[in-house]
Amino acid sequence: MFARTALLVLRKDFAIEVKSREILYTTLLFAVSCVLVFSIAFVKEGEPLEDAAAGILWIAIEFAGTLALGRTFERERYAETLRALLLAPAPRAAVYVGKMLGILVLLAVVELLLVPIVALLFHAPLFAQPFLLVVLLAVGTIGFSAVGALFAAMLVRARSRDVMLPILLYPMTVPVMIAGVRGTSALLQSPADTPMAVMWIGMLAALDVVFITLALWAFEPVMTE
Amino acid sequence: MMRRAVVALSTVILTLMLSAPMVFALQQPPGGQTEFLPMKEVPPTETIPAAPLLIAGYSIIWLAAIFYLWTIWRRLNKVETEMHALARKTPR
């Protein structure tokens, strides 16, 4: 029942998105513009700063993710579908998991585009350790989506929600960002520092467990009146 | 007489021989500095006096506590004037 509900929510979001692809395209374009601005800003002697690749990748993911979260839940608010979802006789936490998976899939697509672009613009050997990079991005994005989906859902009925989401989300995801950036930097060394990267992946996994557990507990009381 | 002279001479020679190593050892350069050189760049850890930092830190705590108590007092006053105004309006 739980998994079915979560997957149904995911399918619903997917179906809506496939029709217009509005959030996907706008988020992709935003992420690419972000990276572009960074590559122009972090320039040394006419060349983009190569060491900045890890940080810029994760910043672009975080900014694009915040935007995507805002847009996804704005759509829910506009159609008042969130209330309908919560009224449904389904476990509330499953609704949360469904929304989180939706954001996760969206960010995964964004990362599919971002990683080659960052690798190209910053001459970063991101494809040297593809498996570890995928795992690192996966656990990091899961952590970000877990916190983001909860906070964005909470803010649906709040005032000043556009500015509140970054205020709430960025401090909370700092550990995820730090671990992601350090892990990616470790993978970008030549030769790649794989034990270090695995350590950061482990830390991200621990963070993911903490965040998802807290979010599953907190979703129900926070969404009820 | 001759014997005493021989004893005296041999004592002197023996003393000289025994003290020679010590004299040579004392001739080694001592372990201390040979010259004093001024520091070119004095790091901040040596130039900043500690007492002003200590006193500044302590006063920060006093100021923060007093400021916070003042904000509570101000907000409490606002709430209590409202309460009294409301109580006066409905004297039931």
Next chain:
Amino acid sequence: MRKAFVPLLVIAGAMFAYAPVMIAQAPFESTMGLVQKIFYYHAPSGMIMLLAALVCGVSSAVYLWGRKPGADHVAIASAELTALFGAIVMATGPLWAKKAWGIWWDWDPRLTMSFVGWMISLAYLFVRKYAGPGSDKLAAALAVFGSANVPFIYISVNVWRTMHPKTSVVPKLPPLMAGPFWFSFTALFLLFLLLMTARIHLEQQRAALDQMYLAEED
């Protein structure tokens, strides 16, 4: 609870006034000298900041799941105090660091995580003030997440390589240093308690005012 305020104020005030005497009499530390004495109020402030964060997290959890309004009063009071004591820690730390390490700030794990914890407490206060209806539940969820950081802030200095002194310093303090340290800690803890009583009283008065408005409408 309100009656505790004045006695706490008197005792805390007296302890604070006497603390400099004790700190001045404490021995100098071997490598840092006089500036190390900032430790006697920087470290307890840090401990109380983490304590306030935990109190906020626990009372927020009680509020979220138990719906007790009293818990919400405790939560917002302790959030403000986390911000206050956090500000004290963030201000006194660099004062010590500039002389001891030569730099005002560093992004090492302990400093970074404490700064993030402080920012989360500020975000809590923002949410309470500006997020409109339902902000109390929102902020409570934020506080629960934020207080999960506290154990990490504490152990960060033991697990990672950092310039900040480790947690073994306090248990291993020699008696002449332990005396002033625990005296200052008690003074700051009493300050925490008295500020909590004042703030909770304010919150209770606000709740009473709301009740009066509601009663008037009937």
